[in-house]
Amino acid sequence: MSLEPSIFFDEVNERQGVFHRRAFILGGFAGVGALTLIGRLADLQLVEGARYQLLSNSNQFNFRIRPPPRGRILDRNGIELASNRPDFRVLYRKGEAKEDAADTLAKVAELIPITEQKQKSLLKEIANAPKATPIALANDLSWDDFTRINVRTPELPGVAADMTDSRVYPFGGAFAHVIGYVARVSAEDVEREKTPDGKPDRLLLDPGFRIGKQGVEKALDQQLRGHPGGQKVEVDSVGRVVREDPAGDIHAIPGKDVVLTLDADIQNRALEVFGQDSGAAVMMDVRTGDVLCMMSAPSFDANQFVSGIPSAEYKMLSDYDHKPLINKALAGLYHPGSTFKTIVSLAALEAGVDPKRTYTCNGAFAFGNHVFHCDKHHGTLDMHGAIVTSCDVFFYQTALVVGPDKIAEVARKFGLGQIYDIGVSGQRRGIVPDTAWKKKYFAKQSAEAQRWWPGETPSMGIGQGYTDVNALQLCVMASRLANAKKALNPRLIRSIGGVEEPRGSEVEDLPFNADHIQFVRAAMASVANDAAGTAFEFAQLGLGPIKMAGKTGTAQSHNYVSGHGQHGAVGAWATRDNAWFIAFAPYDDPRYALSVLVEHGGFGASAAAPKAREIMRVALLKDPEVRARVEQPLPLPPTNPNADTGDVAPPPPSDIPGAPPQGPSGPQLQNPNTTDQPT
Amino acid sequence: MTSSALTRPGQRERLSEKLTEIDWRLALVLTVIAGLGGMILYSAAGNNWGPWADKHLIRYGLCLLIMLGLSLIGLRIWFAAAYPAYALALFLLLLVPVIGHSSLGAKRWVFGIQPSEIMKVALVLALARFYHGLTSREAAMSWKLLIPVGLIGVPVLLVAHQPDLGTAILLAVTGFGIMVLGGLSWRLMTSAVVLGGAAVAPFVMFVLKPYQRDRLLTFLHPEDDPSGLGYHITQSKIAIGSGGLMGKGFGLGSQSQLNFLPEKQTDFVFSTFGEEFGLVGCVGLLVLYGLAIAIALRIASISHSHFGRLSAAGVTITFALYVLVNAAMVMGLAPVVGVPMPLMSYGGTVMVTVMVCFGLVEAVRVHRYEEMPSGRGSLL
Incomplete structure (x- = not known):
């Protein structure tokens, strides 16, 4: 290595210069x-600082969803038909736990009973659940279990014990069809309610959340649901909660209370009187259109659906031939039978038929090559008598005089063949046949099939043939007859969140001669109160001056001729006639109208009328004005010795149930309240 | 400063004299940066000395001693050691694929050290020595320039093969920088830049491994890949951006405290710093780095020997590249290539490398008057 200094100064300087x-x-x-x-x-x-601050905050903070309490469903008097009860549960948040879920679950199972089988299904659920979705390990814990798990949660990563609301239906089955029920959220529900950016609604993923699946719970789900709150928590990058921030919590907005027009007492009584029978009962207030009772029997316990009904039980319900899962009041279509004679009479009167015109019944009516039967030999009857005794022969011939189109027109005006906006789905329209309907219905078939044959008219005159109605429609019909003026619409939802829904009485008047309606009403009063009336034996209210008017109906479920149908209450249950009774009361000042269907009940008078009577009694006795008329108060004993000790004798007790009606047959048309009625 | 060119013979060899010749301003700036590093590592650990801050500061203390020790070593010794050091580093680099220890999918370690780190200093020394013996004409344009191209190219390819793209780029750019400082003609410089630029596309498409290519391209659209590679960049930008003007405050950076920021103590420590100290803190930190670079370049320029100039400037380029590439990377301006922030990031290897570099810079300052052999025509 040479140690000589570099002496190429120019060279060095140039290199230095370039370097510099x-x-x-x-x-x-x-x-x-x-x-x-x-x-x-x-x-x-x-x-961009503000934007990144926002992003940083959304990283840092998270909201644990707080489900809102679901709105209650109340009857017209404020009785809870659907409410919430506290439910102590144990949640497992997968995103907040690092440890093995199986170990944690085993530790939890030492504190509260969780079966091995349940543990296995829970582990599967945990494995499949998205990270953000908590899983309920146990529900409905006792207070002891709840506190035991609560003090131990620090040692159980991801486990939290909390209280949530659980839906409860205090009346079990009585309102199951109207109110419906809530149940677990399905994958389709989550899919349907995705947020605009395609993410699932976190509320729906909460294990305690239930979604309305039937009836009012389904129809008003959004209003009942409310808005979820959030518990603000600080989370780290793997989602574990580092800190809670109560000041930042968002409070849940509870769902709105829904008040129905139903009356719990009437509804419960309706279910009670049906016992093991299958059928439906609908009652309306004929002044307002409010539906006081809408019951379908047999029913089921809606509470079972909240926690998830075992499939074996569900199968039993769906396989039972009495069809407990179907709301027969709306979805059950039946021939109206003789209840339809009210409409035929009215159509006849409107068509100018003289009500005094008589027909003679000798048990059958031959028309064309067919013989139409009647169940009795009624003899010679005018229209009043024919309604009271429900003579088929009279109405076969009257229907032929009036014609199907006129009858159908009147039937529609009285609410048949219609679907009502009562806030819940599931109504079936039924059929009010006429020539135009038949043409349309058989449009794909031959002209022969489309034609209305005269031989089809007699059947229509007694509510058979093509005619199909549901119990709500018949109740609307009875209400409009009872109201006599307004084309009442039924109203089931009285108010949502304190805001009243439109009344069913805010409608136009019926375009009929009031005398004609009055004639039919008088005949219906005789049905229940004349000794000759078909329902006389079965429709006595036993409430003194308060009387019921009605009309029986016994409708074929199957054609007798074919051998499938059985007249009356004989033969196999499923082949018997369907029994109807429509009614309103008090007959002199109508307030309540009712339709009762007893599926395969046999005769309308013996099967349906007694039920109608019992249901009607509850409604009448709950009505203070009606009750005042029934009770006829005793005069007060003298409280002031100086006062005139009057000598007014106490009136005799109100009349005996089942006693023959006083006065002439037919209703008392003046309002008895206007006069002080001593008896 | 205290000493002048006029000294008594042997005076400059005295230890006391050498100690006064050390640029203590540079040592102070470096210590302040390392102190800030310790502070932010304390914060990143949730206000704990462990596991990073304490070790970081102890390491820095040891490395400062190494730097001071190296600064006392005469330039002639550095000069003499240049080629042997290069040869050793190259040998170890060649060993890596054979007996190397792999970590995170890349073979970088042998005998407990990373040869690529030794190469960072050795390459600078070798190039400085080579250019020391070159005339300016030769340095501008001649066949002899193939030698530095080879000196640079072989280790760069070996390191890129490991694969350690960050270090390879660092070596290549540093080497090219020395060639420029040595006097490369503008024409060659321009064509090299153009050729290099043209080679980038095929290099990215065909030579790089898929994970490297993804890393390279993800930084352009980090939002497309929010949970994978883009997550690093996205969260880093959120951390820096959310710091705002003044920062969230010491110990209050939620991005780092809650682990949203990955590698918050190593490659992304600057983001942690930016989140807690904001724009003011970041600019202040960059000013400190700039100060260190300026002092080091000044030291290089007052050296009397070409070897001293080029070696000090070379390691300064390496240091400056570390800072620029890392800062650009965490801000989403450059691909994530795994280059740490010197003196701030937790990690011993880079700390040693950087402080050896500054030891060399200080040695150049202390021995700036030292006469150097021409070195011409001899490899040793």
Whole structure:
């Protein structure tokens, strides 16, 4: 290695000069680089700073969903038909636990009973659940179990014990069809209610959340649901909660209370009187259109669906031939039978038929090559008598005089063949046949099939043939007859969140001669109160001056001729006639109208009328004005010795149930309240 | 400063004299940066000395001693050691694929050290020594320039093969920088830049491994890949951006405290710093780095020997590249290539490398008057 100094000074100076210049340039490059970085910093931290702060906060904070209490469903008097009860549960949040779920679950199972089988299914559920979705390990814990698990949660990663609301239906089955029920959220529900950016609604993923699946619970689900709150928590990058921030919590907005027009007492009594029978009962207030009772029997316990009904039980319910899962009041279609004679009479009167015109019934009516039967030899009857005794022969011939189109027109005006906006789905329209309907219905078949044959008209005259109605429609019909003026619509939802829904009485008047309606009403009063009336034996209310008017109906479920149908209450249950009774009361001042269907009940008078009577009694006795008329108060004993000790004798007790009606057959048309009625 | 060119013979060899010749301003700036590093590592650990801050500061203390020790070593010794060090580093680099220890999918370690780190210093020394014996004409344009191209190219390819793209780029750019400082003609410089630029596309498409290519391209659209590679960049930008002007405050960076920021103590420590100290803190930190670079370049320029100039400037380029590439990377301006922030990031290897570099810079300052052999025509 040479140690001689370099002596090429020119050379050295040139190299040094180049170095200096270029080092300066390099330094400049570094400066430019630094300025670029500072510019970028200013861009990130000043220009976009607010946005990144937001992103940082959304990283840092998370909201645990707090389900809102579901709105209650109340009857017209404020009785809870659906409410919430506290439910102590244990949740497992997968995202907040690092440890093996099986170990944690085993530890939890030491504290509260969880069967091995349940543990296995829970582990599967945990494995499949998204990270953000908590899983309920146990529900409905006792207070002891709840506290035991609560004090141990610090040692159980991801496990939290909390209280939530669980839906409860205090009346079990009585309202199951109207109110419906809530049940677990299905995958389709989650899919349907995705947020606009395609994420699942977190509320729906909460294990305690239930969604309305039937009836009012389904129809008003959004109003009942409310808005979820959030518990603000600070989370780390793997989602574990580091800290809670109660000041940042968002409070849940409870769902709105829904008040129905139903009356729990009437509804419960309706279910009670049906016993083992299958059928439906609908009652309306004929002044307002409010539905006081809408019951379908047999029913089921809606509470079972909240926690999830075992499939074996569900199968039993769905396989039972009495069809407990179907709301027969809305979805059950039946021939109206003789209850339809009210409509035929009215159509006849409107068509100018003289009500005094008589027909003679000798048990059958031959028309064309067919003989139409009647169940009795009624003899010679005018229209009043024919309604009271429910003579088929009279109405076969009357229907032929009036014709199907006129009858159908009146039937529609009285609410048959319609679907009502009562806030819940599931109504079936039924059929009010006429020539136009038949043409349309058989449009794909031959002209022969489309034609209305005269031989089809007699059947229509007694509510058979094509005519199909549901119990709500018949109740609307009875209400409109009872109201006599307004084309009442039924109203089931009285108010949502304190805001009243439109009344069913805010409608137009019926375009009928009031005398004609009055004639039919008088005949219906005789049905229940004349000794000759078909329902006389079965429709006595036993409430003194308060009388019921009604009309029986016994409708074929199957054609007798084919051998499938059985007249009356004989033969196999499923082949018997369907029994109807429509009614309103008090007959002199109608307030309540009712339709009762007893599926395969046999005769309308013996099967349906007694039930109608019992249901009607509850409604009448709950009505203070009606009750005042029934009770006829005793005069007060003298409280002031100086006062005139009057000698008014106490009136005799109100009349005996089942006693023959006083006065002439037919209703008392003046309002008895206007006169002080001593008996 | 205290000493002048006029000294008594042997005076400059005295230890006391050498100690006064050390640029203590540079040592102070480096210590302040390392102190800030310790502070932010304390914060990143949730206000704990462990597991990073304490070790970081102890390591820095040891490395400072190494730097001071190296600064006392005469330039002639550095000069003499240049080629042997390069040869050793190259040998170890060649050993890596054979007996190397792999970590995270890349073989970088042998005998407990990373040869690529030794190469960072050795390459600078070798190039400085080579250019020391080159005339300016030769340095501008001649066949002899193939030698530095080879000196640079072989280790760069070996390191890129490991694969350690960050270090390879660092070596290549540093080497090219020395060639420029040595006097490369503008024409060659321009064509090299153009050729290099043209080679980038096929290099990215065909030579890089898929994970490297993904890393390279993800930084352009980190939002497309929010949970994979883009997550690093996205969260880093959120951390820096959410710091705002003044920062969230010491120990209050939610992005780092809650682990949203990955590698918050190593490659992304600058983001942690930016989140807690904001624009003011970041600019202040960059000014400190700039100060260190400026002092080091100044030291390089006052050296009397070409070897001293080029070696000090070379390691300064390496240091500056570390800072620029890392800062650009965490701000989403450059691909994630795994280059740490020197003196701030937790990690011993880079700390040693950087402080050896500054030891060399200080040695150049202390021995700036030292006469150097021409070195011409001899490899040793």
